[in-house]
Amino acid sequence: MRRSQRKQEEPDLGILSSRTLFGLQRELFKRLSEQGHSQLRPRHGAVMAYLDEEGSRATDLAAQSGQHKQVIGTLVDELVELGYVERQPDPADRRAKLIVPTEKGRDQMAKSDAVLVEMEAAHARAVGEQAYADFKRVFKLIVERQTTTGQTDSSTAPPK
Amino acid sequence: MRRSQRKQEEPDLGILSSRTLFGLQRELFKRLSEQGHSQLRPRHGAVMAYLDEEGSRATDLAAQSGQHKQVIGTLVDELVELGYVERQPDPADRRAKLIVPTEKGRDQMAKSDAVLVEMEAAHARAVGEQAYADFKRVFKLIVERQTTTGQTDSSTAPPK
Numbered sequence: 285m286r287r288s289q290r291k292q293e294e295p296d297l298g299i300l301s302s303r304t305l306f307g308l309q310r311e312l313f314k315r316l317s318e319q320g321h322s323q324l325r326p327r328h329g330a331v332m333a334y335l336d337e338e339g340s341r342a343t344d345l346a347a348q349s350g351q352h353k354q355v356i357g358t359l360v361d362e363l364v365e366l367g368y369v370e371r372q373p374d375p376a377d378r379r380a381k382l383i384v385p386t387e388k389g390r391d392q393m394a395k396s397d398a399v400l401v402e403m404e405a406a407h408a409r410a411v412g413e414q415a416y417a418d419f420k421r422v423f424k425l426i427v428e429r430q431t432t433t434g435q436t437d438s439s440t441a442p443p444k
Numbered sequence: 445m446r447r448s449q450r451k452q453e454e455p456d457l458g459i460l461s462s463r464t465l466f467g468l469q470r471e472l473f474k475r476l477s478e479q480g481h482s483q484l485r486p487r488h489g490a491v492m493a494y495l496d497e498e499g500s501r502a503t504d505l506a507a508q509s510g511q512h513k514q515v516i517g518t519l520v521d522e523l524v525e526l527g528y529v530e531r532q533p534d535p536a537d538r539r540a541k542l543i544v545p546t547e548k549g550r551d552q553m554a555k556s557d558a559v560l561v562e563m564e565a566a567h568a569r570a571v572g573e574q575a576y577a578d579f580k581r582v583f584k585l586i587v588e589r590q591t592t593t594g595q596t597d598s599s600t601a602p603p604k
Contacts, residue, residue, distance in 0.1 A: 286496050286497075286498065287494075287495070287496050287497060287553070287557075288494050288495075288496050288500060288504070288508060291493070291494060291508075292508070295584065295587070296560045296561075296564065297464065297468060297560070297563070297564055297567070297580075298465065298468050298469070298472070298489070298493065298560060299493065300580070300583045300584065300587055301461045301462075301464040301465035301468065302461075302465050302509075302510065303510060303587045303590070303591070304457065304461040304583070304586060304587055304590065305458065305461035305462050305465055306510045307510070307587070307590035307591070308457060308458050308461065308590070309458070311590070312458070329458070333451070333458065333459065334447075334448050334451060335447070335448075336446050336447050336448050337446075337447060338446065340448065344448070348448060348451075348452070349462075350462065350463060350466045350467070393447070397447075400456045400457070400458060401456075403457070404456065404457055406589075407457070407586050407589060410585070410589055411582050411585050411586065411589075415578070415582050416582065418575070418578060418579075418582070419578075419579055419582040419583065419586075420457075420460070422571050422575050422576065422578070422579040423460045423464070423579065423583075424455065424460065425570070425571050426464060426567050426571065426579075427455070427460055427463045427464055427467070429566075429567060429570055429571075430463070430464065430467035430468070430471070431463070431467070
C-alpha cells in the first residue's frame, strides 16, 4: 500500500489535528465573514481566541496560543489596524501594556465562541453525546501530557 | 470567570487541535533534528508527511495536506534546495512532474513515521489502550464529517 493511502486510511495524530484545526478555522472564519467580520484571518485566532474582555498581556497570549511573543506583537498590530483591539496601559504595572478588545472585538469574540459551541454540538449529535464527551476528555489528557513532557511551550512556531 | 480561564479549563476543539498539532510538530522536529535532519521545519511536514516513496503530484499533496498548491510549490522548492526531494517527469503524463524523495528524503520519512508511532504509543499507554483507540476512532469520524460538510478543502490556508 502506498504511504499516502495508508495515511489516508489510518491517519496519525498530526494529520487528524491539522485537518481538524484547518477545517475548523476555515468554517469559523467563513461564518464570521458572513456576520460582519470579513477582514479577519485564521492567524488572528491566536489573539482573538484567548483575549479577555478585561484585556490580556501579550506574554499570556503567547503562552496560551503557543506562538512566539513576536508573532503575537505582529498580530496585535494588525488587529489594532482593523479596529479589533487597543493597546492600553496596564493598571497593575505602569510600564506594561494590556491588549483590550474594542466593541467590534467583543462582538467577534462572542460570535466566534457561539459558532464553536454550535460546531461542537453538531459533532456531538453526529457521533453520540457520550462518545463526544469521552473524546474531549481523552483529547484534554493528551494535550496536558504533551505540555508536561515539554512537547508544547511558548516557543512553538506555527507552520508558515 | 475570565474567558481565558474558561478556555483553559474547558478548551474547545480548535484549542485542543492547535495545541496538539504544534506540540507534536515541536517534539517531532526536535527528534528529527537529533537524527540528522536539523534543517527541516514544521512547515515542511505538509509535503514530507504525505509524500510517497514512488513520488507524488503537487495537486495530491495540496489536497492531502489542505494547503494551497502555491504553498506546496514553495515548500517543494525549499526541499529541493535542502536535498530532500527532486522534481522528475511523471511517466504517466509527460507534461506533469512528480515530486520524488531522495535517499535523504526517504530516511526522513521513515524516521518521522517511527517517531509518530512512538509518540502515539506513549499516549495510548498513558490514557489506556482502549480509550486511545476510541479517541482515534471518534477523531477520524469528526475529520470525515468536516470534510463532507465542506469544512475542509484544499483552499484552506494555515495560520501564518
